[in-house]
Amino acid sequence: GDCDNEAVLNEVVRNTEMGKNTLGQLIGITDDRVFKASLLNQQREFRKLNQNAHTALAACGTHGHGQSKMAKMATSMGIHAKTMKDSSTRALADMVIQGANQGVLDCEKARKDHPHASTGAMQLLDELQQFEEHAAVEMREYL
Template sequence: MTTEVDLLNTIHEYADMGLSGLNQVIPLSSDPSFTRELQHQKSDYEAALQKSEALLEERHIPRGKEAGPVAKMMSTVMTRAKNLADPSTSKLAEMVFQGSNMGITELTKGINDYHGEDKAVLSFAEKQLKQEEHHAETMKQYL
């Protein structure tokens, strides 16, 4: 069973990984419209990190779980390798889309496994899920 802290850590970790991935992809983008969308998503991840930190602190947890350094390194290596093979906006959008789908999966599992009573945490998780679904949907236009 997922606790409030587990659910908040899931949000924090996926937002940290999303932010890390976007920081790798944004400099590779040559399409202004696509770059604006990535910047918007980056702002959403930054806000999710701040909110999850605040909610964790309210529960006396000093720091949210971050994506592991190996996962971040692998993301960087894969992004660079895929960009060398195909530097198109479509390929970059595909990578972002795949990342969003991983976030959707993790958030959905966390929400479905959560049976707690903390409405603020559940509401925040559901909001993040809808936002990530929107991010994935937005990437489809660039595929």
């Protein structure tokens, strides 16, 4: 019931927050205009899903727990380290694909762990998962 909803929605919040932050960092690094446009589109979608999850949590009378400051820093430093070594479009696309694939797995786990979540929460999770699956495919063009 309720805690399942909250858990699923929080997964969407965490997942989309990480996505939009990561993309924000990569958008600042790449010089490839076409690739950058792709990343901006994905970032917009992450923002939208993130807002939808926050809205749904507010409707449940609670609020989302995004990534902790430490987790954000670790992610950001990890990306910085990787892109220092190789900031080619191919390397960045590879990172986006890995992130998207991880996101898909996280959605699968959330679905299995919280079978009693509401249709609305599950729909948002499905939307996120489909978006990440699609993003991974789209990014393969840049490999």
